[in-house]
Amino acid sequence: MGELKRLPDDLQAGEASPAPNGASATRPAWKSVLLVLICTLAMITNLASSTSVSIFLPIIGDDFDIPANQLQWLVSAFSLSSGCFLLLLGRLADLYGRKRFYIGGTLFLGALSLGSGFAQNAITLYILRGFQGLGPAAFIPACLGILAQAFPPSRARSAAFATFSAGAPIGGAVGTQIGALLTQYTKATWRAPFFLISGVAVLCALCGLFLIDPDVPSTETDKRVDWLGAFLVTSGLVFLVFVLGQGSSAPDGWKTGYIIALLILSVVFLVLFILWQRYLEKNQRTRRPPLMKLTLWSRAEGKFAVMQIIAFFEWASFISWTFWAQVYYEDYVKLPPVLAALRLLPMTITGGLCNIFVVLVVSRLDLVFLIVSGAFFTGLASLLFALIHPSAPFWAFGFPAAVVSVFGADFIFAAGTLFVAKVSAPHEQSLAGGLFQTLTQLGTAFGLAISTIAFDTVADGRGNDAPLEAYTAAQWTNFGMAMLCTYSKARF
Template sequence: MPGSTLLAPSTAEPTTGPHRPGLVLTALLTCQLMIILDVTVMNVALPRIRDDLGFSATGLSWVMSSYTLVFGGLLLLGGRAGDLLGRRRLLIAGVTVFTVASLAGGFADSPATLVAARIAQGLGAAMAGPSTLALLATSFTDPRARMRALALFSGMASAGFAVGLIAGGLLTEWLSWRSVLFINVPVGALIVVLALLYVPEPARHPARLDLLGAATGSAGIAALVYGFIRAASDGWGDGLTAGSLVAGVVLLATFLLVEARTAEPLLPLRLFADRNRAAAFVNFLLGPMAGMSMFFFLTQYLQDVHGYGALATGVAFLPMALVLFTTTRFIAVLLPRFGPKPLALTGAVLMSTGIALLSRLDVDSAYAAGLLPSMLLMGLGMGLAIAPLNVVVMTSVPPADAGAAGGVLQTMQQAGATLGLAILVTVFGASSRDAAAAGAAPDQVLVAGMTDAFVAGALIAATAVLVALTFRSQRRADPV
């Protein structure tokens, strides 16, 4: 927006910082990490869950999909509900629901019980997630403190995918798959206590909840997410897949019409009026869309081709997680100096290069020479390309829209990860079938499918490069 700056406070809110800011930051960052971890933490435990509870081969996918479906479908509603009902209140309620659901899931004795617990976890995450980001933006009103806090939040959000694989491997190898869920109980309890004692409740903005927008928006996102999840397992020609995708598009079109005509919308379309903010939203979709391919396929590559165990698989991702988190620590210094365009552009190029290098893998590729360079490039690229996006968005929205903006960001992230994985799994399946038909060995079939999926992932990352070019260049007069 003309005259706006990245570091300027969004509106006239109190300029005093929160009481015990370190504990406030600890509570909010821990909440974000717990929510993001549950997207990937159960990946390496899936074989043991299947054997213990008797899941079918296709039913096992719902251990992951049920959480993503509810989380992604209800994020916008959770964001606006926090704006209207109180973000601290919704954060505490959401973490409580998530914690109780984790406890129930840890005691699950049937597939249905575990999937129901994962659905409840998704509900709790959708309640707490947007309020976590909004509270961070409104609690730290000093511009530089806010930028540091948001940069750390971005690092936690991005590194959480890799850390989830590491934590899942450790817990599954040393204890059992149930510990992956039980670990959330003490963590969730700690977050609730810290939030009750130290997290400030910003002023609420009384308004009517946009129920029609909530219904059409949440149902539309849920339908799209379900359609793409089903496409990965049943193919694009499946009737229910096509019906879900069409329904999702129609519902989201209806949602946009409702939001344009509603005085107090669930999703204020003015959030997209600023060019930098709109580009940040789009790349928050594309980054996870491309990056999830690395986690999903390399987990299988390490275990099925090279025989890694759950713990070794998790540790293999540690260098990438360390580079990613370290990079985000410098965002508070780099972003004011260079602005978002050079960081987003450089990061997107590094991401696409890292994924493209993976397309050269074969069954004999060593970890140090074949995988590690790509992981390091991805860690650095994601840190530069994705970590600043939270800062770009959350430092430029008014406090009244902070929850909605946080909901949009996290919706983009979840939808991107789910959509990207569905597309890349479809590419993987088609390529694998062709390799099998040509008489390739099982390991070669697996690698052929993965390398073609990595090519598709690199193309998605290249699209993020094009979007990064649309960021405004920093002018000399800009304080950022």
């Protein structure tokens, strides 16, 4: 497929073009820096909302008498809504205003996080967590469009996207650690992280009012929305993510009737969506614009599609490693939440250093090298945990794994978001960014599903008493996905 050595400032692909309003030429430098920082803070808040819950699930289970096999719903419900509505809300943000969707999404997340903190029963918490994910589904694609609009192709854009992308792995790590500290050392226990996330989300909204440039009207002449396509793709993704998240815990596992039925339905809806988009794109003069142009996947000689595959497998491996490392520390080694979180602290520090490195080299370094090396280090983290000896000191396996695990997430997220922005037209920046985010969400669900199958096969129903071999089986699976990701990157 040829080589993409780096992302030069004048790269043009597909219909891409510089930001139309030239805002970056008149915006003060300090305002540009703050704009990037509030978008990055929004990304950190998104990941913290998703990951922090996992650290205090047992406490919520005790408070509300939730069975252990139902607790994962508090994580899955958020991912279900945030991952499945990215395409639709990204398209609407492109059409009706990214600033509006950023402010509305952050306020929505803040309101529902506050409600989650005051929830008095399991049903209320399940419902709030399910709707909570709609906030990030609105503001994350909007952030990508905002940054693409604010920074024309330049080193400044590279730095902006690299900084924004660092918010994902940092948010995951920080959310876990702060969640553990607040849960263990505050009177509000598990409610405290929800209150904090609510406050930070509202702060993002208030800052966005003053720092984000006014919305530029869409350049499209036909602004009708493909609601049929939106229904097909959203329904298909909801069913698929539900099946991936719940297949292992269903009454009869993957053989459960409703799991099989929903899997078939998801495939049918997604195939119909693709056929419908193809029909609309071929008949654009007489039909409404498609929700997603299929030709988008062939941009840059097909490298756009390869970049989505890369993102899919990287996040499948990285998030699964993070999940099983945490479970290993808490359920196998029997560490309290704070000590388990401390063992993942090197991820946060490394993530910050990786971000600085990417900002400095992303416009100069061979991106193939950057991406392949990142995936390799993510795989190395899984390999270290697949070979771990519980009696060995933390510095032998746990520390180096936590250090190298975040390389792939930082490098690939930064390179991926920048590349997607480069090959997308100005009126489709949020949609293309939403598509990239959707693939990372699907990768997360896929990775957790596959590694859980490996774990359960060896654990044989022993739950928290699972043998070490079950944890290593899950990490060998993560290692395999990282190596597959590395191969895809080498072909990139």
